[in-house]
Amino acid sequence: IGQNIHCFSEIDSTNNYAKTLAQKGCDDGTVVLAEHQTQGRGRLGRSWDSMGGKGIWMSIVLRPAVGLEDVQIITLAAAVAVVLAFKKVMGIDAGIKWPNDIVLDGKKVCGILTEMSMEMERINFLILGIGINFSHEESEFPEEIRDRATSLGIYLKEKKGMDISRFKRSHLIRAILSELEEVYDMINEGKAGVIVEEWKKYSVTLGKEVVIKYREEQYTGIAQDVDQSGRLIVKQDDGTVREILSGEVSVRGL
Numbered sequence: 001i002g003q004n005i006h007c008f009s010e011i012d013s014t015n016n017y018a019k020t021l022a023q024k025g026c027d028d029g030t031v032v033l034a035e036h037q038t039q040g041r042g043r044l045g046r047s048w049d050s051m052g053g054k055g056i057w058m059s060i061v062l063r064p065a066v067g068l069e070d071v072q073i074i075t076l077a078a079a080v081a082v083v084l085a086f087k088k089v090m091g092i093d094a095g096i097k098w099p100n101d102i103v104l105d106g107k108k109v110c111g112i113l114t115e116m117s118m119e120m121e122r123i124n125f126l127i128l129g130i131g132i133n134f135s136h137e138e139s140e141f142p143e144e145i146r147d148r149a150t151s152l153g154i155y156l157k158e159k160k161g162m163d164i165s166r167f168k169r170s171h172l173i174r175a176i177l178s179e180l181e182e183v184y185d186m187i188n189e190g191k192a193g194v195i196v197e198e199w200k201k202y203s204v205t206l207g208k209e210v211v212i213k214y215r216e217e218q219y220t221g222i223a224q225d226v227d228q229s230g231r232l233i234v235k236q237d238d239g240t241v242r243e244i245l246s247g248e249v250s251v252r253g254l
């Protein structure tokens with residue numbers, strides 16, 4: 001992963017560009033990076049604020065040797081890779097909100113958007129889009145998300161009295177790609193179960209009361225477990241157990 005890296009000062013979305021490269025047959029593990037995205041995309045059709053120079057806006061083309069049922073595991077694995085890299089490079093302990101938001105004190109510091117291309121019912125390629133708020137000050141976030149978003153810089157200053165300028169984005173990127181390569185190799189070797197166990201260590205969702213929204217439907221329950229395919233197991237108050245796929249679902253803590 002990261003043998004080929006394409007860098008842009010400005011682009012619409014690194015996920016779009018990565019998709020174009022993948023369609024042209026680029027190598028497994030090709031990376032696209034941009035300083036600024038004009039149309040950064042988030043999950044559920046939301047837009048992703050991708051301010052110039054403040055974040056790590058990155059997409060990785062993957063051609064995994066696994067079936068459809070393991071796609072979700074790759075997204076969980078990416079979240080684990082980011083958390084491990086935060087710890088190694090900056091000594092930061094972040095949590096994962098199912099399926100793959102990385103949070104610091106309950107605020108989102110990183111989001112992951114996985115997009116998939118299928119051919120003859122098999123995975124043709126995956127685009128793993130990772131957005132990390134690196135050096136934003138609180139006032140630099142759009143007002144609508146200010147109370148729910150944070151950056152590594154904000155957290156470092158508040159918690160450790162450190163300035164983010166002592167860290168380089170390139171170091172963090174390198175660490176993420178190297179952690180990602182490790183988990184990706186494991187998945188390709190059929191060891192997805194190890195990833196799920198690792199993911200659980202950092203989960204801030206398990207054991208908590210959650211609100212699940214799926215289209216018009218909404219229900220609450222306790223998040224009990226994540227199964228071997230990465231589905232969230234939620235037990236509703238009336239005892240009904242639901243298995244939730246991440247697709248179009250939004251999960252909120254109460």
Ligand code: ATP
Pocket residue numbers: 042043044046047048049050101107108109110111133145148149150249250251252
């Ligand atoms: P999800 O359903 O994807 O887990 P959420 O709505 O539960 O998202 P929150 O942390 O509650 O996530 O809210 C953050 C909101 O702000 C999300 O809608 C997120 O997509 C959006 N957002 C846009 N740009 C950013 C950014 N740079 N950093 C953090 N959040 C952002």
Ligand code: BTN
Pocket residue numbers: 012013014015016037039040041042043044046048050056057058059101110111112113129130131132
């Ligand atoms: C989310 O909603 O949590 C997912 C956010 C994903 C943002 C990243 S930034 C790099 C890549 N390019 C995009 O347009 N989106 C992803």
